Amino acid sequence: MGSRAAAEEHIPDLNPANQTLEERLLGQGYDWNFRDTLIQSWESLLLILSTFWFILLARVVSQKLRLHGSPNLCYAVEFALVILPCILLVTVAVDYSNYIGGVILLITLWFLQRSRALEKARIRSQFDLGGHRPMCFSVLRALTHLITAICILAIDFGSFYRPYRKSRQYGAKLMDTGIGLFVFTMAMVSRRSRHLSDIRRSVLYSAMPLILLGLARTIAILILGYGQDDHEYGQHLNAFFTLGFTKFLGAMVSILARKDLHLLPLGFGLLLIHQFGLSLLGFSDYVMNDDIERSNLFNANREGLVSLPGFVGLYLLSIYVNRWMVSSSLLTYSEFIRKLRRLFYMVVILWSFFVISAYGIGISRVTCNLGYVIWMLAIGCTTLWASFGAIDFVINSVMPWEANPLEEQEKGLLTGDSPAKGRDKSIVPFTINQALNQNGLTFFLVANVLTGMVNIFLKPEDRSNLESVIILLVYMFLATKMAHEFLKRGIRLA
Template identity: 85%
Template sequence: MASRATADLFPERNPNPANQTLEEDLGMGQLYDWSWSETLIQSQESLLLILSTFWCILLARVVTQKLRLHGSPSLCFAVEFGLVILPCILLVTVAVDYSNYIGLVMFVMTLWFLRKSRVLERARTRSQFDLGGQRPMAFSVLRALTHLITAVCILAIDFGSFYRPYRKSRQFGAKLMDTGIGLFVFTMAMVSRRTRHLSDLRRSVVFSALPLILLGLARTVAILTLGYGQDSHEYGQHLNAFFTLGFTKFLGALVGILARKDLHLLPLGFGLLVIHQFGLSILGISDYVMNEDLERSNLFNANREGLVSLPGFVALYLLSIYVNGWMVSSTLLTYSELVTKLKRLFYAVLILWSLFVISAYGIGISRVTCNLGYVIWMLAIGCTTLWASFGAIDFVINSVMPWEQSSSGEQEKGLLTGDSVPKERSKPIFPFTINQALNQNGLTFFLLANVLTGGVNIFLKPEDRSNLESVIILLVYMFLATKLAHELLKRGIRLA
């Protein structure tokens, strides 16, 4: 196995054809088979892992507040690490066979908590629900969730204990690691706004898109210089996820100018998605991208996966911005207004999952081309998590266990909403410590995770490690990465 000091966002270092649902001899113009029932099972497994980790974050909030640990940031971090990071590592490795049972236990405990706390009675007595302004806690939870699961998987995949069905699909599929790039685009849109003027476009390019593109270029140069291998079936021979995110941000901001208001993002996004799917299915572009016999003789052929998928990711980005705008259009709500918003979001979730089933049967789910089915899947997962987060945090937990800010309330508000925090603050007191740390320095956390992943591959030979050794190494790796972000948060330092 080729080791790399700089890993991709969602690398596939050990392709295993035995796990792929491909035909043996692929050719141009040939239709590809996929098992829609297997796709549904893969999606169910992926969603279960995501929601299980999300549930652990909620549990950490309840436990740390019950024990009043927020006056001690280090102790709070330790408890959250044990309640969130450890279960996530176990559920992608040695405890994966118990995922369904663990999910059932979580469901039963949730019902017990709802019944015991009499949440409906308490929620009705609240005068208003403050969702947190333009950066609700639900958004930051989804961003942190994406960072945590991806960081765990990019190293765990190198160990024999990793659950192989979670690996990326080579062409069609809905596996856990297929969610990585899509959820990163979804969460990137959560902190973005529709481009209204050319000044907004310049700001998006300079401060958001350009740094990502430069990181992608640096990674490509490093790989070519050091001679590390890269699976060209992910984004192409030279492109990588950083390029995809950067170009998606740039093109999304450019196309967004065409929308006169947020509502116009819906037809704009879906129109682009339909055109993209037409090219993939009718014009044979999907066959072109997935033809393994086609030589990478020029720059476009060499990077066809990353280039062809861009329209799909731009469509996902535009539609996600609309979801974001709709959710924060009004953040001070009465009880009835919040219930109405949650109902409408739930109906949207049902529609998206219905469309996902239809797409899985009719056109398949392909991350490689970011087809219509994949975009629908990402929207379904994203909206499901947002619905669960707004319901669990803003409606349930904040009604049963309202957060009482200390005298440094303005500083805490900055942490909760993702805004900058004063550097002179000492001993911060706030919920979701790891969650806020990753939101404040997510890119720093992820770059460190990539460097540590390369170091483990070079010096520790993960393919030779036992199950116990793999879990220990993953725990140390995640501790180092999250602890750095936590220390930066304690000191009010925002790097990237």
């Protein structure tokens, strides 16, 4: 990882007239490197799993110190053990990522041996996964919000690890995971539409607010003259539009599935048609060719519009993963091991297909091609498997949560449901996780506003490494503390 600072992107000749049909099919007309893609995906996964491990560490420390009765102390410990390391790992400490990963592995193995977690898990009568919203879902959602919020501001500082920035065409970089994991986690709290009333509910309460936020962001950018990279979603579209349209179209398409299992052929069928259009009908050329002028509304926003079928396919397949995970919430030891093993097989298969896709068709966020969807499913399922095993199997066997009179309210917090108003200030472990699950969209909006203010008033490109870390810490404190205060008061906005 020593040559990271010198990494640069090369923009190739994308003129379709200079490419054969075979080159378009195989992606060889574009400049992507199979080896680089694998390295990028490893760096992205390492950062995600390292941050996840720090969340586990915060859980263990908070419970050992019995901080759940003091929400402010619990928040402070989690901020120091989760957010600070994540900021350092995308900036000044990035060269030590592999070493930190090795230390994390050794500590994990030591903990398993010292705690005799596997023996204690074997004698448990049952495993309670938390009903319709297992802890692994809420952890992944919080993890996605935290990393994305840090990166959208950190990228403006010189200390940010440049190879983490979004790919213009093909790549598997850390910031490429943002929109895909948001779609994946959105599906974790969704179900397939069974009736027209389900579609109306999805549009009214989920899709429409996101689309309106996207519209508001576009108008604000036009008024303020704030810069936007047209190669991400187009001139006028943004991530909120993509999430809103994905939710709307996903609700429409999922009604065709008579049962959850039908989401698999429906999602994969849509993705194959999408990839056929990208590879053989030239849609990939159309999106990535800088020579095509943005002369009309469709051309101006071709990145966001052409990628939509891929995101809808990802959404449908992610709903299936969700429904499979929550098909049974109370499991015996043998049932738990069977589910954990099957999820591991799924992870291995997805990463195998990722390698094949990285070699054959490339990984492209900008078109949300088949390779990108497989990559997102691989990362999402890997994190779910790690969370499923680490929290439900290991930590809850060694350090079971002690019930108290507020148990039902605490279960609601653990699963991301709204806590009852008027409760006292007893908060269970994963305080920041609970806060972001309760008001994730509000947190992300505040993070976007703060990012704009920092860019306008503090000129991040001129800041030293130390200044950048301090600004990022203050920024994340303001955003997470707001969500934490809402959690303490039982306030749920969005």
